[in-house]
Amino acid sequence: MTISEVSKKYNLTPDTIRYYEKIGLIPKAPRTKSGIRDFDDETCRWIEFIKCMRSSGMSIDVLTKYVELFRQGKDTAGERKNLLIEQRNKLLKKQEEIQATIQRLDYKIKIYTEIVEGKRKDFLEEP
Amino acid sequence: MTISEVSKKYNLTPDTIRYYEKIGLIPKAPRTKSGIRDFDDETCRWIEFIKCMRSSGMSIDVLTKYVELFRQGKDTAGERKNLLIEQRNKLLKKQEEIQATIQRLDYKIKIYTEIVEGKRKDFLEEP
DNA sequence: ATATTACTTGGAGTCAACTCAAAGTCAATA
DNA sequence: TATTGACTTTGAGTTGACTCCAAGTAATAT
Numbered sequence: 001m002t003i004s005e006v007s008k009k010y011n012l013t014p015d016t017i018r019y020y021e022k023i024g025l026i027p028k029a030p031r032t033k034s035g036i037r038d039f040d041d042e043t044c045r046w047i048e049f050i051k052c053m054r055s056s057g058m059s060i061d062v063l064t065k066y067v068e069l070f071r072q073g074k075d076t077a078g079e080r081k082n083l084l085i086e087q088r089n090k091l092l093k094k095q096e097e098i099q100a101t102i103q104r105l106d107y108k109i110k111i112y113t114e115i116v117e118g119k120r121k122d123f124l125e126e127p
Numbered sequence: 128m129t130i131s132e133v134s135k136k137y138n139l140t141p142d143t144i145r146y147y148e149k150i151g152l153i154p155k156a157p158r159t160k161s162g163i164r165d166f167d168d169e170t171c172r173w174i175e176f177i178k179c180m181r182s183s184g185m186s187i188d189v190l191t192k193y194v195e196l197f198r199q200g201k202d203t204a205g206e207r208k209n210l211l212i213e214q215r216n217k218l219l220k221k222q223e224e225i226q227a228t229i230q231r232l233d234y235k236i237k238i239y240t241e242i243v244e245g246k247r248k249d250f251l252e253e254p
Numbered sequence: 255a256t257a258t259t260a261c262t263t264g265g266a267g268t269c270a271a272c273t274c275a276a277a278g279t280c281a282a283t284a
Numbered sequence: 285t286a287t288t289g290a291c292t293t294t295g296a297g298t299t300g301a302c303t304c305c306a307a308g309t310a311a312t313a314t
Contacts, residue, residue, distance in 0.1 A: 004290075014291085015273055034280055036291055049254035056228035057184070060271070070254070074242070081239035088232040091225050098222050101183035105215040112208035115201070127176035127197070131260075141261090142303055161310055163261055187301070 001039040003029075009044070010051050017047065024064050025050055057094065058087055128166040130156075136171070137178050144174065151191050152177055184221065185214055 003014045012020075020026045021037075026046040029037040039047075046067075053063055066083055069076040114120035130141045139147075147153045148164075153173040156164040166174075173194075180190055193210055196203040241247035 002291080013273080016271090018292090019272065034291090036280085046254050052228055052231060054271095055224045057225075058228070077239055077242045081236060081243060084232050084236050084239065088229055088236065091229050091232070095222060095225050095229070098183045098218050098225070101179055101185070102215055102218050102222070104179060105211050105218070109208060109211050109215065112204055112211065115204045116208055127173050129261080140303075143301090145262090146302065161261090163310080181301095 001044065003037050003039070006039045006044065006047065010047050012047070012051060020047070020050060023060065024067060025060060026067075053087075056091055058091075062087060128171065130164050130166070133166045133171060133174060137174050139174070139178060147174070147177060150187065151194060152187060153194070180214075183218055185218075189214060 001009075003017055006012075007014045007017060017026070021028055027043055029039045029043045032038050050063060054060070062083065066080060069080045069083070111120065128136075130144055133139075134141045134144060144153070148155055154170050156166045156170045159165050177190060181187070189210065193207060196207045196210070238247065
């Protein structure tokens with residue numbers, strides 16, 4: 001698979017994919033004899049994994065650490081597990097923050113609906 | 128309230144609060160005769176509101192837009208409502224992404240637990 | 255009266271995560 | 285054979301969101 005095919009498949013720009021490879025966030029993709037990247041399944045799985053993790057806001061720093069541990073082999077399984085647990089906890093916290101914000105937005109949207117429908121004229125100009 | 132008091136109350140640095148004021152993310156705080164900020168309740172409520180919205184990852188750009196509409200008065204209530212709805216939808220999407228990532232992490236953590244406990248020796252070195 | 259401390263400003267610097275530009279290579283087509 | 289288009293690299297530039305610095309002022313403590 002060429003970089004542009006992978007780029008379409010995962011909706012990442014070729015530049016981003018090359019950047020991820022450069023910083024060690026995904027393995028170095030195999031190359032054709034003329035030096036062009038020819039992505040194999042394993043590299044694609046890494047891209048998909050990284051994309052999923054990044055989409056939740058996980059930092060590149062943490063992910064490169066994970067990838068690095070991975071490359072060091074099975075002895076680092078425990079450390080990788082701890083890293084993932086820590087990140088999961090961060091995501092849970094983030095989820096709570098988002099939940100709180102959504103609830104607040106729901107309330108404000110309700111108020112705005114009443115205002116817009118003219119059912120509430122006593123609107124205090126408050127955030 | 129001085130800036131350092133507000134800073135402690137909301138766990139934001141004074142620099143961040145000044146920055147928020149400068150870019151119009153919060154109203155200009157009242158000043159003492161010697162020019163020092165003396166935050167009132169309304170400004171504090173804005174800070175708290177902005178802090179909550181920012182904690183969910185909402186962009187400064189969108190929030191300044193909201194604040195700007197707010198300043199334009201009640202005619203913009205409909206537009207503000209739409210803006211909030213759009214942001215709520217974004218947060219819902221983000222929440223789903225995080226949820227998907229957490230589930231994936233849960234699975235991986237389970238696998239890692241088995242590996243660490245020696246219950247799984249057939250581990251394929253896959254992301 | 256001087257020193258300390260907390261504030262003020264404008265502007266520069268930092269960091270994460272891309273994103274773009276320039277110059278070059280290679281395979282395929284007109 | 286020449287051009288086209290997709291790839292390559294290195295390195296610089298951008299964006300968002302702060303964060304820090306230097307120089308200055310004002311109120312308070314010694």
